[in-house]
Amino acid sequence: MKITDKLQQHKEGSPKPTFSFEYFVPKTTQGVQNLYDRMDRMYQSSLPQFIDITWNAGGNASKLSQSSTELVSTAQSVLGLETCMHLTCTNMPREQIDDALKEAYDSGCQNILALRGDPPAGPASSGDDNCEWEQCAGGFRYARDLVKYIRDSYGDHFAIGVAAYPEGHPEEPSDELNMRYLKEKVDAGATFLITQMFYDAQNFVEWCKAVRDYGIDVPIIPGIMPITTYAAFLRRAQWGNINIPQHFLDKLDPIKDDDELVRQFGTDLVVEMCQRVLNSGYVSHLHLYTMNLEKAPLIILDKLGLLPTEQDFTNDPVSLLPWRKSLAPNRRNEEVRPIFWQRRPYSYVARTSQWAIDEFPNGRFGDSSSPAFGDLDLVRYSLFRQSPKKALELWSTPKKIQDISQLVIDYLQGRLVCLPWSDTPLNHEVDTMLSHLLTLNKNFIITINSQPQINGIRSNDKVHGWGPKDGYVYQKQYLEFLLPRDKLPSLTAQLEGNEMMTYFAIDVNDKLYTNHPEESKANAVTWGIFPGREVLQPTIVEKVSFLAWKEEFYRILEDWKSIFIKDDDKESIDLVQHLIDDYVLVNIVDNDFVNNEDQIFNLLIRL
Numbered sequence: 001m002k003i004t005d006k007l008q009q010h011k012e013g014s015p016k017p018t019f020s021f022e023y024f025v026p027k028t029t030q031g032v033q034n035l036y037d038r039m040d041r042m043y044q045s046s047l048p049q050f051i052d053i054t055w056n057a058g059g060n061a062s063k064l065s066q067s068s069t070e071l072v073s074t075a076q077s078v079l080g081l082e083t084c085m086h087l088t089c090t091n092m093p094r095e096q097i098d099d100a101l102k103e104a105y106d107s108g109c110q111n112i113l114a115l116r117g118d119p120p121a122g123p124a125s126s127g128d129d130n131c132e133w134e135q136c137a138g139g140f141r142y143a144r145d146l147v148k149y150i151r152d153s154y155g156d157h158f159a160i161g162v163a164a165y166p167e168g169h170p171e172e173p174s175d176e177l178n179m180r181y182l183k184e185k186v187d188a189g190a191t192f193l194i195t196q197m198f199y200d201a202q203n204f205v206e207w208c209k210a211v212r213d214y215g216i217d218v219p220i221i222p223g224i225m226p227i228t229t230y231a232a233f234l235r236r237a238q239w240g241n242i243n244i245p246q247h248f249l250d251k252l253d254p255i256k257d258d259d260e261l262v263r264q265f266g267t268d269l270v271v272e273m274c275q276r277v278l279n280s281g282y283v284s285h286l287h288l289y290t291m292n293l294e295k296a297p298l299i300i301l302d303k304l305g306l307l308p309t310e311q312d313f314t315n316d317p318v319s320l321l322p323w324r325k326s327l328a329p330n331r332r333n334e335e336v337r338p339i340f341w342q343r344r345p346y347s348y349v350a351r352t353s354q355w356a357i358d359e360f361p362n363g364r365f366g367d368s369s370s371p372a373f374g375d376l377d378l379v380r381y382s383l384f385r386q387s388p389k390k391a392l393e394l395w396s397t398p399k400k401i402q403d404i405s406q407l408v409i410d411y412l413q414g415r416l417v418c419l420p421w422s423d424t425p426l427n428h429e430v431d432t433m434l435s436h437l438l439t440l441n442k443n444f445i446i447t448i449n450s451q452p453q454i455n456g457i458r459s460n461d462k463v464h465g466w467g468p469k470d471g472y473v474y475q476k477q478y479l480e481f482l483l484p485r486d487k488l489p490s491l492t493a494q495l496e497g498n499e500m501m502t503y504f505a506i507d508v509n510d511k512l513y514t515n516h517p518e519e520s521k522a523n524a525v526t527w528g529i530f531p532g533r534e535v536l537q538p539t540i541v542e543k544v545s546f547l548a549w550k551e552e553f554y555r556i557l558e559d560w561k562s563i564f565i566k567d568d569d570k571e572s573i574d575l576v577q578h579l580i581d582d583y584v585l586v587n588i589v590d591n592d593f594v595n596n597e598d599q600i601f602n603l604l605i606r607l
Contacts, residue, residue: 001082002159003111004191006049007219007285017278018049019286019306020084020221021297025056025068030387032071036346037417038294040079040424046298047308049285051075052084052113069100073107077328078349083109084161087150088117089140094149097139101150105157108328112150113161113194114185116143144185151189162186164193164220166207167200170241179214192218194287197225197236199269200243201276208282221287222277226296227266230256267296271303278304321538322466322526328353336538338545339478339525340587342449343422346385347552384559385423391563394418399571404579405441412437412447420560421448421553428463433477436601445604446482446583448553451525453477455594459528466538471530478525478541479600480587487607488513488584494603495588501599504546505586508554513584516543525589541589550585 003020010018021042026032039051053071068085075083085104089097104112140146147160162185169178182193193216198204208220227233230252237244248269255261277283286306288297301307323337326349341348386394394416398404410416412434417425430437432452440447452464453475460469467473483491488505492513495503502523505513516523521544524537557580564572590599 001110002191003050003082003084003161004159004219006082007192010049011284017284017286017304017306019046019288019301020048020050020052022052022054022223022287022289023071023292024054025071026292028387030390033385033387035071035292036074036079038292039075039081042290042294042298043079043081045307046301050082050084050111052111052287053086055086055088055115055117069103069107072104072109073328074346076107076109077326077331077353078346080324080327082111082327084111084113085109086113086115087146088115089136089143089146090117091136092117092139093136094138094140097146097149098153101153105154106329108326108332110157111159111161113163114143114146114150114190115163116141116146142181144181144188147185147190148188159191160189161192161194161221162190164195164211166195166198166204166222167241167243175210179210179216182211183214183216186216186218190218192221194221195223196240196242197223197289198242199237199248199273200245201273203243204277205280205282208280212282219285220283221285222274222283223287223289224270224274224300225289226291226293226300227252227270228263228291228293228296229259230262233262233266263296267299267303271300274300274304320467321536323538335536336540338549339449339451339539339541340480340545340549342451342539343424344552346423351548384420384556386418386420388563388566391420391560395420397564397567397569397572398575400575401444401578404446404575405444408441408446409438412441421556431463433598433601436598440481440601440604443605444484445487445607446579447479448482448585449478449480449587451475451478453590453593453596455596459530467528467536468530468533471528471533473528474526474593476523476525476593477590477598477600478587479604480585481604482579482583483586483607485582485584488586490607491586491603494606500592501588501590501603502541503586503588504541504543505584506547506550507584508580510547510550512547514543523589523591541587546587553585554580 007018021039023035023039026035042048043051053068053075056068068087072083072085075081085100087097087100101112140149143162147162150158150160162182164182165178168175169181172178172181193211195204204222211220225236233252234244236242251265251269252262255265274286278286288300290297298307321335323342323345326332326334331349337348384391395407396403398407407416407419411419411422412426412430414426429452430450433450437447437450454464454473456472456474457464458469459465459467459471459473461473464475465473483505485507491503492505495501495515498515502516503514504516522540522542524540526537526539528536528538530536557576561573561576561580564576588600588603592599
């Protein structure tokens with residue numbers, strides 16, 4: 001959705017001000033993965049209207065360089081976050097601009113912040129007007145030209161934002177000319193303004209009045225820079241020629257060597273500034289420059305009373321399914337996913353990103369009708385999301401099977417946020433079966449994924465609920481785990497002829513064991529009943545998906561082993577190889593969802 005439409009929609013429904021976050025492109029692959037996790041976590045805790053990603057063309061200095069378009073695509077399609085992409089025209093030939101716009105369009109992004117960018121040589125500024133420099137051959141000289149080009153090329157598809165300067169442009173001293181240039185950008189097709197950072201609230205309010213008096217009536221979004229350290233505070237203000245009110249200096253200068261106090265008092269000053277700006281009536285939305293940090297912007301929002309209430313979370317549209325829906329155009333009707341990727345949404349979306357939604361029954365991705373389903377090249381970059389250094393920090397160098405089981409136990413108890421095969425942290429959904437999961441891992445049955453049995457909980461339940469709040473949700477108990485190969489005969493014997501408990505088991509060599517009915521393609525393990533709707537079945541277990549997941553899972557183990565090969569760590573190499581060779585990947589569904597007994601655990605504990 002366009003930023004302008006989201007802001008208007010919220011304004012009509014609530015007087016509460018809204019906010020957004022800005023992130024920049026990290027320089028390393030691991031930094032990008034960590035940023036994805038942070039963006040996802042900040043969204044879940046605060047529900048911003050949108051995020052935006054600063055411009056980086058990618059590939060300029062390092063093979064690790066990531067582009068803004070990659071981050072935008074992932075934020076839209078995997079994380080399901082409304083995203084705005086910065087786009088500059090400095091040193092950008094028209095073909096490169098066209099490529100960036102097409103990638104944004106294809107990912108479902110409907111918001112662009114159009115900037116001139118810094119001159120190829122000269123002062124470091126984010127200015128975008130009236131600087132005497134020659135544009136790239138075939139490119140654009142001013143932001144207004146880029147705005148017009150986007151509007152001419154894509155019509156009304158994008159909401160287009162432009163930069164605004166409440167304290168004047170560093171390269172143009174004339175307030176009159178700055179206002180004229182701003183009006184020209186709006187007249188060319190810009191639909192919202194995001195301002196440069198500032199600390200002088202009174203000056204900002206007076207500037208807003210001048211903007212409105214000049215006939216510019218698009219939304220004004222103030223850019224808010226948190227204060228974290230005294231040196232960074234002064235440096236950023238100097239870069240943008242930002243006026244620092246005397247009372248800021250009076251508060252911060254005496255404590256400039258105490259970072260904790262600077263952060264505390266600086267936050268209070270920024271909160272007071274934001275409140276004055278919101279009280280002016282000219283703005284109802286704040287845009288926080290996060291600098292890829294989490295705590296500072298959230299503390300500001302908390303002190304302003306803008307973090308979501310329980311009702312806000314209830315109304316959040318991303319909770320309409322147990323997993324967050326993608327905003328990519330070809331995935332918006334997706335309502336079903338195989339449960340195997342519950343903790344690995346990145347690889348699942350990457351695997352299926354090129355498939356058309358209408359190829360699959362019930363708006364679902366992953367059907368065997370696509371020969372691409374087993375092709376891991378689609379997700380090679382995301383099979384093992386941690387760098388070798390980060391993997392060693394997280395999981396050390398396990399030497400024996402007890403070390404592996406302890407890693408899983410630490411994950412289950414919240415001491416680890418991820419595992420090699422689980423990208424996302426656990427929530428409280430596992431609490432009802434936690435003691436059983438811990439026991440299984442202590443017995444060296446390594447649990448991979450699970451969900452508890454639920455028989456008709458209201459859909460607005462804080463832990464298990466999803467979908468419209470006036471319905472009921474159901475789940476079959478599900479467990480996926482690594483089982484020592486020598487225990488497999490006992491398991492299959494106990495499950496033989498058991499119609500209520502269905503399973504798949506497979507080893508690295510593709511030897512498959514199952515009692516799943518051959519004629520049944522998919523087994524719904526989660527469903528919801530809501531007034532006026534068909535039954536929703538958002539997670540399933542099926543053979544073809546399990547076979548594809550098996551390939552991915554064992555590749556993850558191989559990638560993990562390769563880290564130890566580089567360090568010639570024979571014990572760790574042998575341990576992971578032991579998992580690959582001597583364990584089988586198993587999942588069991590207890591189809592008796594009305595039975596409150598933990599029947600899967602009772603079965604496994606007897607092995």
